[in-house]
Amino acid sequence: MKKQKLLQTLLASTIVISLLAGCGGAPSSSSDGSSEAAGGELEGDITFWHSFTQGARMDAIQEAADKFMEANPGVTISIETFSWGDFNTRWNAGITTGDLPDMSTAQGTGEVIEMENAGVIRPVDDMIDNIGRDRFSQNALADMTADDATYGVPYYSHAQVMWYRTDLLENAGLEVPQTWDEFYDAAVALTENGTYGAAFSCSPNDLLSARYLNFYVVGAGGSLLNDDLTANITSQEAIDGINFWLDVYENCSPEETINYTVNDHATLFYQGTTAFDFNSGFMISGVESNTPEIADDISCAALPRVNADDPIYSAEVSHIPLVVWENSEHPEICEAFIEFLYEDENYIDFIHSVPVGMLPSLSDIAENEDYLNNETIQQFGEELDVIQTAVENGHAIGFEHGASVQASYLTSQGVIEEMFQDIITNGTDVETAAQNAEDELNEIFETMIN
Amino acid sequence: MSKSVTKSSFRPETGKKDRVRWLFVMPAMLVVLCLLIYPLFSTSYYSFTDKTLISQSADFIGLENYINILSDPDFIRAFTTTLKWTFFSLIGQILVGFTGALALNKIKMAVPRTIYRICMIIPWAFPSIAIALVWDWMLNGIQGFIPALLVQLGLTDNMVQFLSDPNLVLPTLICINIWFGAPMIMVNVYASLQTVPQDQYEAAKIDGANALQSFAYITIPHIKVVVGLLVVLRTIWVFNNFDIIFMTTAGGPSGVSRTMPVYIYELGWTSRMVGRASAASILLLLFLVIISVLYFIVIARWEKEGK
Numbered sequence: 001m002k003k004q005k006l007l008q009t010l011l012a013s014t015i016v017i018s019l020l021a022g023c024g025g026a027p028s029s030s031s032d033g034s035s036e037a038a039g040g041e042l043e044g045d046i047t048f049w050h051s052f053t054q055g056a057r058m059d060a061i062q063e064a065a066d067k068f069m070e071a072n073p074g075v076t077i078s079i080e081t082f083s084w085g086d087f088n089t090r091w092n093a094g095i096t097t098g099d100l101p102d103m104s105t106a107q108g109t110g111e112v113i114e115m116e117n118a119g120v121i122r123p124v125d126d127m128i129d130n131i132g133r134d135r136f137s138q139n140a141l142a143d144m145t146a147d148d149a150t151y152g153v154p155y156y157s158h159a160q161v162m163w164y165r166t167d168l169l170e171n172a173g174l175e176v177p178q179t180w181d182e183f184y185d186a187a188v189a190l191t192e193n194g195t196y197g198a199a200f201s202c203s204p205n206d207l208l209s210a211r212y213l214n215f216y217v218v219g220a221g222g223s224l225l226n227d228d229l230t231a232n233i234t235s236q237e238a239i240d241g242i243n244f245w246l247d248v249y250e251n252c253s254p255e256e257t258i259n260y261t262v263n264d265h266a267t268l269f270y271q272g273t274t275a276f277d278f279n280s281g282f283m284i285s286g287v288e289s290n291t292p293e294i295a296d297d298i299s300c301a302a303l304p305r306v307n308a309d310d311p312i313y314s315a316e317v318s319h320i321p322l323v324v325w326e327n328s329e330h331p332e333i334c335e336a337f338i339e340f341l342y343e344d345e346n347y348i349d350f351i352h353s354v355p356v357g358m359l360p361s362l363s364d365i366a367e368n369e370d371y372l373n374n375e376t377i378q379q380f381g382e383e384l385d386v387i388q389t390a391v392e393n394g395h396a397i398g399f400e401h402g403a404s405v406q407a408s409y410l411t412s413q414g415v416i417e418e419m420f421q422d423i424i425t426n427g428t429d430v431e432t433a434a435q436n437a438e439d440e441l442n443e444i445f446e447t448m449i450n
Numbered sequence: 451m452s453k454s455v456t457k458s459s460f461r462p463e464t465g466k467k468d469r470v471r472w473l474f475v476m477p478a479m480l481v482v483l484c485l486l487i488y489p490l491f492s493t494s495y496y497s498f499t500d501k502t503l504i505s506q507s508a509d510f511i512g513l514e515n516y517i518n519i520l521s522d523p524d525f526i527r528a529f530t531t532t533l534k535w536t537f538f539s540l541i542g543q544i545l546v547g548f549t550g551a552l553a554l555n556k557i558k559m560a561v562p563r564t565i566y567r568i569c570m571i572i573p574w575a576f577p578s579i580a581i582a583l584v585w586d587w588m589l590n591g592i593q594g595f596i597p598a599l600l601v602q603l604g605l606t607d608n609m610v611q612f613l614s615d616p617n618l619v620l621p622t623l624i625c626i627n628i629w630f631g632a633p634m635i636m637v638n639v640y641a642s643l644q645t646v647p648q649d650q651y652e653a654a655k656i657d658g659a660n661a662l663q664s665f666a667y668i669t670i671p672h673i674k675v676v677v678g679l680l681v682v683l684r685t686i687w688v689f690n691n692f693d694i695i696f697m698t699t700a701g702g703p704s705g706v707s708r709t710m711p712v713y714i715y716e717l718g719w720t721s722r723m724v725g726r727a728s729a730a731s732i733l734l735l736l737f738l739v740i741i742s743v744l745y746f747i748v749i750a751r752w753e754k755e756g757k
Contacts, residue, residue, distance in 0.1 A: 204701075
C-alpha cells in the first residue's frame with residue numbers, strides 16, 4: 001500500500017515537474033548572438049518573412065538564400081511565407097508576442113511608414129549607399145523616408161494602368177478610351193451576353209474602392225488627403241469620383257462584386273469575364289495561367305483622364321521593399337544578404353520570375369540586356385513601357401503629400417469600401433456617406449497615429 | 451466516542467490522499483490557468499486601456515471603451531444580427547436534426563440505417579472553412595452552380611445574388627449553418643432515442659395512446675435533458691461562429707451579415723483597436739454566461755422532474 005502511494009506521489013510529481021519544465025523559458029541551446037566568427041566570416045541564424053507565395057518568386061528567393069548560405073556556411077536563413085493579407089496581421093501580432101523576423105518584405109511604401117511609426121524597423125541608408133543610391137528611383141526612396149532616414153530598400157516596382165481586351169474593343173468598333181467618359185461608354189457597350197464592361201468591387205477587406213476612387217480624384221487634380229494630412233472624401237473631385245464608380249457598378253459590373261476582394265476581382269479579367277480592368281503588369285501572368293487563349297488579346301494604356309486634353313498621369317505606384325527589423329540580432333547578415341540579392345544575376349533571376357509584373361527598382365537593370373532578353377518582356381514590350389512610365393511618374397495612394405501613416409490608413413481600414421457598400425446597399429445619400437467616411441478616417445488617424 | 455476516534459485516526463491519511471490528488475490535478479489546473487484564466491484576465495485588463503495592436507504600451511482609460519462600444523450603432527447592429535443568426539440557426543438545426551434522428555430511429559434494417567447515418571453526418575465531417583468556400587463557389591452570383599441552375603430551370607430570370615443581395619445574405623448564411631450543424635444534433639438525439647425503453651411505448655399503445663401522445667409523453671421527457679445540453683453547446687458555438695460568415699461574406703455587404711465575432715475581429719485586426727475589441731469580447735462573454743446560466747437552471751429543473 002505504501003509502495004503504491006509512493007509510486008502515485010512520484011508519478012504526480014514527475015508530471016508536474018515535466019509541465020513546469022515545459023513552461024519554462026530555459027534555452028535549449030546556447031546562442032552567443034555574435035554575427036562574425038573569428039575569421040571575419042558571417043555566422044548566425046536569421047528569419048526572413050516574405051509574401052512571395054507564387055511558385056516562381058518563392059523559388060527564386062529560396063535559390064538566392066541557398067546560394068548565400070553556401071557562400072557563408074555559418075549562416076542559416078529560415079524563410080517563412082505569408083499571403084499579403086496575412087502578412088500585416090502577422091507582424092501586428094508579432095509586436096505584442098515578440099515573434100518578429102530579422103528581415104522581411106513589406107506590402108508597399110505605406111506599410112513601411114506604418115512599421116517605422118510603430119518603431120519596429122531600422123534605417124537602411126547604409127545598404128542603399130552600398131548598392132548605389134543613384135540606381136534607385138528618387139520617388140521610391142522618398143516614399144520610404146521618414147525623419148531623414150530611409151527605412152526600406154525598394155526591391156521591385158509596379159504601377160496601376162488600364163487593361164483592356166483588344167479583341168472585344170475591335171469587334172465592337174471601339175477605340176481605346178482616353179477619358180473616363182469614354183471608358184464608361186465603352187464599358188456599357190461591352191456589357192452583354194455574360195461579359196461585363198468592368199467590375200467595381202468594394203469588399204472592406206481590401207482596398208479596391210479606395211484605389212479606384214483615387215484614380216479618378218488624382219486624375220481630376222485632387223487628393224484623398226488634405227495638406228494637413230486629414231482625410232478628404234468630400235471634395236468635388238471625390239464626390240464626382242464616387243458618383244462615377246457608382247454608375248460603373250450599376251451599369252457595367254456584376255452585382256456580386258460588392259463583396260469582392262482584389263483576387264476575386266482580378267480573376268474576372270483573368271477568366272475573360274470583364275473587358276476592362278485596372279491592375280499592374282501582374283495581369284499578364286494572371287491571364288496566362290487562367291485563360292492562356294486570351295493572352296494575345298490583352299493590352300494596357302495609361303489611366304483615363306477627366307478631359308481629353310488633361311496630361312497623362314499616374315495615380316498609384318507600388319515599390320515593394322525589403323526591411324530590416326529592429327529586434328534583429330544579426331543586422332549584418334541581413335545587410336549582406338540584401339546586398340547579395342541585388343547582385344545583377346540574382347536580381348535579374350528574381351525579376352524574371354514574374355516578367356512585366358515586377359519591374360526592376362534599379363534603373364540600370366531596366367536597361368540591362370540580360371534583363372530585356374526575356375520572352376514575356378519582349379512580347380509585352382509596349383505594355384512594359386506604359387507601366388514603366390507610370391512607375392516613374394507616380395506615388396503610392398495619398399503620398400502626393402509625402403510619406404505618411406495617414407496615407408496608409410486610407411487603404412487599410414476599409415472605410416472607403418464601407419462607404420460604397422452603404423450607398424449601394426442602404427441607398428445612403430452620396431454626400432452624407434462621404435462625410436461619414438471622412439469623419440471616420442479622421443477619427444482613426446487621431447486614435448492610431450502617435 | 452468511537453466515532454471521534456475513527457475520525458481522528460483517518461485524518462492524516464485523508465490529508466496525504468488529498469495532497470496526492472492535488473498533485474494529479476495540478477497539471478490540468480495549470481493548463482486551465484494558462485489557457486483560460488490568463489486570456490480572460492488579459493482581455494479584461496486591455497478592455498480598460500487604449501491598447502492598439504501596434505502600440506507597445508497602453509494607458510488606463512477606465513470605461514471609455516465600453517461607453518464607445520455601447521454607443522456604436524455598428525455594435526448594436528452586429529449584436530442584433532448575431533441574435534437572429536443564432537436563434538434561426540438553432541431552431542433550424544434542431545428541427546432538421548430532430549427530424550433526421552426520428553427518421554433514422556424508424557429504420558430497422560442495419561445497412562440502410564448505416565448508409566443514411568453516414569450521409570447525414572457528412573456536412574459535419576467537413577472543416578467549416580472548406581464548407582464556406584464550397585458554398586461561396588456554388589452560390590456565386592456570376593458563375594455559381596445554384597443561381598445558374600435556377601435560371602436554367604426557369605425559376606428565376608436572373609442570377610440570384612444569394613451572397614450580395616442584402617435581403618438574402620443572412621437567410622442564406624443561416625441555411626448553410628443549418629445544413630452544417632443539424633447532423634450533430636441528429637447524432638446526439640438519435641443516441642438518446644436509443645435509450646428510451648421500448649416497453650413504455652408498448653404500454654402506451656395498449657392504453658390507446660396515439661403516436662403524437664407517445665412522442666409528447668414518452669420520447670420528449672426522456673431526451674429533453676440531452677437536447678437541452680445540446681442547445682446550450684450549440685448556442686455558444688453558433689453565437690461565436692466566425693469562419694462560415696467571414697469566409698463567405700466577411701460580414702457584408704454593408705454589415706448586414708456582420709455578427710459579433712466578425713465585428714470584434716474587425717475592431718482588433720483591421721482597426722487594430724485591441725482595447726475596444728477586448729471590451730466587446732467581455733460584453734459578449736457576459737451575455738453568453740447569462741444565457742448559459744439560464745439554460746442550466748432550466749435543465750436542472752428538468753433533471754429534478756425526471757428524478
